Amino acid sequence: MKQIAAICFLLLQIVSVVYARFVPSRWLAWAPNDYAIGYKMQVHIHGRPLSADEIGKRYSLLSEGVYENPAQNMIDIIRQNEQTYGRNEQAEVELAYRPNGGPVQEWRWPQN
Amino acid sequence: MAAKLNLHELGSRNPFRLAGLDLPVPLALVAKLLAVCILGRFLWRDMPDPFLPMLPLFDLFHSTPYFGWLLRIAVLSGAIAVLLNYRMRAACLVIGSAFLLGTLASRVYFENNRMFLGCVFFLLGLYQQRTGPWLVRAQVMLVFLSAGLNKLLDPSWRSGHFFDYWSHYAINKSQYFQLASFFPNLYLPRFMSWMTIVMEFSIMIGLLFRRTRVFAIFIGLLLALGMNVLTERTFGVFFYAMPICYLAFIEWPRSNPTVLYDGDCGFCFRTRGWMERFDLEKLFVWKPFQQAKDLHGISPEDLRKRLYLVADEKKYSGFGAFKIMLLYNPITYFAMLTALMMPQSLYLHHRSWVAVLLALFFSPLFAPVGEAAYALVARNRNRILSGETCVLEPPSHPSHQA
Numbered sequence: 001m002k003q004i005a006a007i008c009f010l011l012l013q014i015v016s017v018v019y020a021r022f023v024p025s026r027w028l029a030w031a032p033n034d035y036a037i038g039y040k041m042q043v044h045i046h047g048r049p050l051s052a053d054e055i056g057k058r059y060s061l062l063s064e065g066v067y068e069n070p071a072q073n074m075i076d077i078i079r080q081n082e083q084t085y086g087r088n089e090q091a092e093v094e095l096a097y098r099p100n101g102g103p104v105q106e107w108r109w110p111q112n
Numbered sequence: 113m114a115a116k117l118n119l120h121e122l123g124s125r126n127p128f129r130l131a132g133l134d135l136p137v138p139l140a141l142v143a144k145l146l147a148v149c150i151l152g153r154f155l156w157r158d159m160p161d162p163f164l165p166m167l168p169l170f171d172l173f174h175s176t177p178y179f180g181w182l183l184r185i186a187v188l189s190g191a192i193a194v195l196l197n198y199r200m201r202a203a204c205l206v207i208g209s210a211f212l213l214g215t216l217a218s219r220v221y222f223e224n225n226r227m228f229l230g231c232v233f234f235l236l237g238l239y240q241q242r243t244g245p246w247l248v249r250a251q252v253m254l255v256f257l258s259a260g261l262n263k264l265l266d267p268s269w270r271s272g273h274f275f276d277y278w279s280h281y282a283i284n285k286s287q288y289f290q291l292a293s294f295f296p297n298l299y300l301p302r303f304m305s306w307m308t309i310v311m312e313f314s315i316m317i318g319l320l321f322r323r324t325r326v327f328a329i330f331i332g333l334l335l336a337l338g339m340n341v342l343t344e345r346t347f348g349v350f351f352y353a354m355p356i357c358y359l360a361f362i363e364w365p366r367s368n369p370t371v372l373y374d375g376d377c378g379f380c381f382r383t384r385g386w387m388e389r390f391d392l393e394k395l396f397v398w399k400p401f402q403q404a405k406d407l408h409g410i411s412p413e414d415l416r417k418r419l420y421l422v423a424d425e426k427k428y429s430g431f432g433a434f435k436i437m438l439l440y441n442p443i444t445y446f447a448m449l450t451a452l453m454m455p456q457s458l459y460l461h462h463r464s465w466v467a468v469l470l471a472l473f474f475s476p477l478f479a480p481v482g483e484a485a486y487a488l489v490a491r492n493r494n495r496i497l498s499g500e501t502c503v504l505e506p507p508s509h510p511s512h513q514a
Contacts, residue, residue, distance in 0.1 A: 006238040006247045010254065013231070017258045021265070027166060028215070030258035032224035033347055034266065036278040060163065060220035066281055069222075077219050080164045084171070100268035101277025 024072035037071045039097035040064040041078075045089050058086065071097045075107055082109050127195040130442050131393050134201050135239055137364045139248065141442055143204055143236050145356045145449055146229060147191040149349045150207070152453045155229070156191065159183035159214050160221040170217040179217065186210040190233075205237025225348030228255060232357060248360040253316050255354075260312035269309065272302030279304075282343045311335050319361055329358045330475075337471055341464045344456075352449065365440065368397045369423035371433070372407065372415055375400020379493040380419065390443050396421075418490060430490070431482035435474065 020029035041063055043050040052063040059077055067074050078093055093109035130140045150156055161180035162170040173179040187210045193203035211230025215222050235247040268274040292300040311331050318328025333355055340351055373380045384398045401415040408422045421433035428436050438444045451466050472478050
């Protein structure tokens with residue numbers, strides 16, 4: 001039984017690694033520190049800009065810095081927050097990021 | 113013939129004891145060293161409350177502090193239980209489950225090094241004699257396979273753009289940038305990227321086969337060391353945890369290794385006493401060659417010149433024998449880990465220096481120096497402790513039985 005559980009556990013990880021090849025995020029997919037995303041985010045709630053501290057509290061992310069997972073992981077965090085805990089606050093988020101030294105890209109919430 | 117291993121003091125709570133536990137020696141050592149990482153780096157304190165979970169189920173506990181506290185208590189008590197040899201496999205399962213639950217319960221808590229700890233402990237908890245060390249081995253190889261594949265399929269890794277960008281905030285050695293300036297644009301970052309990819313695949317493939325395993329471990333240590341020297345970072349606990357897990361690929365001696373030494377030498381007798389004091393498992397059987405029944409095909413002339421160690425029919429002598437004694441002694445690993453985990457001061461970044469010196473000491477590069485030092489001491493051993501010679505054990509003295 002333990003042996004089966006262990007093999008299933010390892011197989012589950014392989015499935016997760018293969019699945020990650022088809023999506024832009026890398027959750028549970030063994031890509032340790034393979035990314036360097038320079039980013040800066042601005043958040044407004046009812047027109048008022050949030051301070052760096054407030055952004056930190058809201059998402060547990062720095063308002064700017066370098067993120068060592070894919071940008072999509074960060075986007076997943078912000079989007080999930082805005083769809084659940086912050087649903088009623090109608091936050092407007094602007095995320096400018098530069099993945100792995102490439103051109104600067106932008107992501108906004110709410111999405112059009 | 114080497115004596116059979118004995119499993120003694122099953123109930124011992126000594127953290128340095130490894131024999132007679134419900135995990136084989138190398139895996140027990142892996143579990144204990146990782147437990148030291150958890151306690152030394154206060155990882156138990158970081159266990160999260162549910163926040164933006166990967167599974168919505170965890171949001172049920174979002175507004176309660178109990179979930180996070182439960183995980184903290186589980187990891188802390190599990191790590192202490194592992195160190196004190198109390199229900200080791202169950203404790204590993206508890207620690208592993210707590211780390212995995214923490215990862216699933218909070219996207220912001222997710223880090224590969226934490227997930228790696230969780231996976232290794234979880235698999236240690238599922239250990240069975242039938243699977244042996246292969247579960248942990250498979251976990252290590254899976255990480256390298258996935259990491260290598262992820263880099264290989266990423267254009268910014270292949271072109272060197274990632275490494276170039278990353279180096280400007282992560283690498284704090286000016287020598288790297290001086291070297292890069294000698295080459296055409298992106299030449300060095302591209303070289304570093306491809307070297308990392310090749311190393312990761314080499315480690316994965318090398319670990320698969322018994323013959324290449326030591327070579328793969330050496331490359332793995334080199335990779336960890338290189339990253340630490342360049343960046344002074346430990347990448348969470350990856351810098352400690354991955355090299356610790358290489359111990360799952362080491363085959364511990366099946367029988368007690370025999371150490372043959374010159375019994376007509378006070379210094380050798382002193383050395384024996386000192387080494388035995390730190391050999392808590394009583395793994396090594398020390399015998400003056402003058403009294404040994406089996407010299408394992410080594411001539412008395414050679415034994416008079418050098419100390420010999422015979423482990424599973426392999427023979428080591430001089431400095432090499434001492435190195436093997438250190439490598440098969442768990443205390444060595446606890447000492448090395450403690451030295452590497454010591455907090456760094458602002459101005460003296462000792463960690464990478466300690467890591468380089470340790471790697472150098474155990475590498476073949478240091479062997480000529482070690483052998484020369486050994487030969488010097490061996491030649492002068494009767495002068496070092498003059499007056500303490502002829503300490504042969506009387507024939508009636510029972511030989512050391514392990």
